[in-house]
Amino acid sequence: MSERTVSEPTLDPADWSALRAVFHQAVDDGIAHLQGALDAPVWVPPPEEAKALLHEPMPQGATPVAEVYEQFKTQVLPYGVGNVRPAFYGWVHGAGNAEGVLGDLMAAFMNCNVGGRAHMANELERTVVDWCKELTGLPPEASGLLTSGTSMATVIAMTVARTRHADGDVGREGVAVACKGMVGYTSSEAHSCLSKAFDMIGLGRNALRLVPVNADREMDCDALEAMIAADRAAGLKPFMVAATVGTVNTGATDDIARVAGIAKSEGLWFHVDAAFGIGALFSPAHRERAGAMREADSIGFDFHKWFQVPYDAGIALIRDGRAHYATFSGRKEYLASSERGLAAGEPWFCDYGPELSRTFRALKVWFTLKSHGFEGIAAIVNKNIAQAAHLAEKVEAQPKLEILSPTRLNIVCFRHLGAPGMDDKALNALNKDIVADLQEAGIAAPSTTTLNGRTAIRVCLVNHRTRTSDLDTLLAAVLDIGQRRTSTASAA
Template sequence: MTGDQPGPQHTETPPRAASPLEPEDWEEFRALGKQIIDDVVDHFAGIRERPVWQPVPDEVRSALGSGLPTGARPMTAVYEEFRSLILPYPRGNTHPRFWGWVNGSGLPVAAYADLLASAMNATLGAGENAAMLVEEQVVTWLQQAFDWPETGSGLLTSGCSMGQIIALAAARQSRAAEWNIRHAGAREAPQLTVYGSTETHHSFEKAVELLGIGRAFFRTIPVDPDFRIDVPALRRAIHKDRAEGLRPVCLVGNVGTVNTGAVDPLDDLADIAREEDLWLHLDGAFGAFAYLLPERRPLLAALNRADSLVFDLHKWFYLPFDVSCVLVREPGALEDTFSSHADYISRTPDGPASNPVAFADRGIEQSRRFRALKVWFALRTHGLDGFARSIAGNIDQVAHLTRLVDASPRLETVSRSPLNIACFRYVRPGARLDELNALNQEILSRLQLRGLAVPSHTLIDGKFVIRVANTNHRTVRSDMDFLVDQVVSLGDGLLKDGMLDDGEGEGH
């Protein structure tokens, strides 16, 4: 790997095995690299022919639990261990029929970019180098994609869990600045309160705990029948807390809840935040990407009225783990919250310490890997329109699934969303709730254990449901046909085998 600029010219051949940690034979290393690339391409090209998921056998568990290696081994032998012990037993999210939880499917071009990023081994805390400029460019591109204010800023993170902490810390600094909590701590400040619906992701509970606000002061507001935050109940909670001498600082809105894909009424939340002087934070982990589609934009039109927004590029932007983004509206809000100073990281007028942007001053991490390169490669290669087409395709595939479920007398749609999540279950007239829950859990287990498909599950109103969250660029409509056929076939087979009694029950 070479750059375009000439460097110092050296004609001496480096000594063989200049370090015990370098390859002894560079040509052997080159050959292994070529084999690895060939195997990676074969892996991507043949994904559909393999099981979605399979259990890790006991002998593999034993091998992966062996003791610390102390002596050297040939790297070709280590690679063969990887091929036999690790590669055959993935989480499964690269497979076209993986729709569990909310996991991205992994773009091939981004896998190459991750290899190049590791070879460069840049750390993006601060400094004057191309990697820093790439992250600046990528953050700017993402601001443009979401019509975010040009005066705002952001940074890439490991995931929305980190983004929630960063955004809430910025909210605390901005809306409770008079108590200078960074310096004096929270002892002299009033008790802060934060608001979000009962459907808010559990990572926000971690954020309020870690920042000293406390889980008891994260007000979980009930939801309406469509699983969106109850706006009148939210207003009442804010006013009650103010009357009791508490200090509301932040309101959390969901742009696609994990359970059902519900989108909170964003315009209403933005209005309340302005009226009450609250920081509006939006969790758009996957749902924010629907903003890229003109036909879905009305649902998310107020997204850029927020004070902060988080979204995972390793979810509905299909990139390999991990890469996420947090954007903030207020200029300097992140630096006000996180900047720190030490002589050994101070800037110089020129040279490698001269870059004016320091991402370490926008978040918690000083050591930050070159996550931006895979985003840069993917956008340069496929363009924003390519991603939008895949996202639209995922929504269409889930709509097709719900039509199939609605048309089947043996299936029931339990929840649907305008985005990419649907929850359904196998039903039998007269069966009790606990019986149907056990039946659907067994159907799901057989789907997963046989490597046929991997949706996940959740509970909605006490019902165990099969949950499809489609953030998979490899999925096609026929995969949904396959899923429905398998669920019906498995359910019918379990009934034939006598899993449910014939007695009268409470119905479903």
């Protein structure tokens, strides 16, 4: 074994056996962290003293890795966001899985740049992309790129859509010349990543028209058609429409088939945001409606939500692989490829997105899907959907609680009705306090949202560890906290 010399510094350890011991301890602690997830508080607020200890001067000298790890173990590990716990219902955070952690660990050991060249990480990403094309129904010639999440996938898809429909060369002339009057459409319930994408690709947020929703909080397709007609009459250029499978607010799914038909008849790019709603493809009750995404020009979704892959991992799928390549390709001479050697391996992934340096995300996705199979993921999806129905039924049976939106897919929105005579302002404050109390007590971590001016306790079920009994505990705690808070307010 070669030894490190003073004249030729390296970052390899002087004592590999000591480093190995730290790694073994870290793996044991990490597995214990996951194994104990069922019994731990869902969230522990980071202590101020622990936060203060992290804010230290920039390190100049070396610290033994055992000491660095101990600081992490005591000051960081116990204070995560809580999504590994079964009672985490806030936002749309998957719980991860142990096999995916193993993939992430080995990807870090390999330290591959999956921007291009001839190595196995690229082949494995192509495999994952092919699986996703098969899942969504896109054709074999479609292209795909793993991303940090649906937000970046949306930027990539909207960039391709803009370039495809521009009147000129956007890359050379810019949007002011090539994209005059271009406008797009999505539901008022759509994720904010769409408006951010319009900002980032130079069209501006005002160019994204927000279509009203119906009583089920789905895109009003009649309104969509009217808005397209009005914009054409005003001399503007409609170029895309985005539908959602599983909105973040309520889990609603737009009428994907009808939106696809409108897009086709109007000559628009059709995008589907299926960030977590991709799981609907595994549900007998939701598969047909969601399955119309096979008509999409582009699809974005996340693996780190319902697929339970550790953060972060998403994907952009583009039906027209040639348009995708044409939008982002173009390398300098120092990145030229060759027919043989390490510089082979065409096409390179850097030609399908803005990043040349790309991490080996596909490995944790591959580990997860190989270890559990799509059947395993489907079982979790259907369990969570059944749990949402169970929770909604329990809420509707409680006179002190009120459902605020139809329960679609895996999200339940409800509120505590407080004491007689409380107005909406007081009820909004009460329900915000109930959610904060639940979080700070470590009982559960739902989130809040606002529906028609009313604050909802929002429970989103994408966690493979959640048990139905956890939801019963949540409801009991909501009722108890609500009763105590209204009693205290009345006494005051």
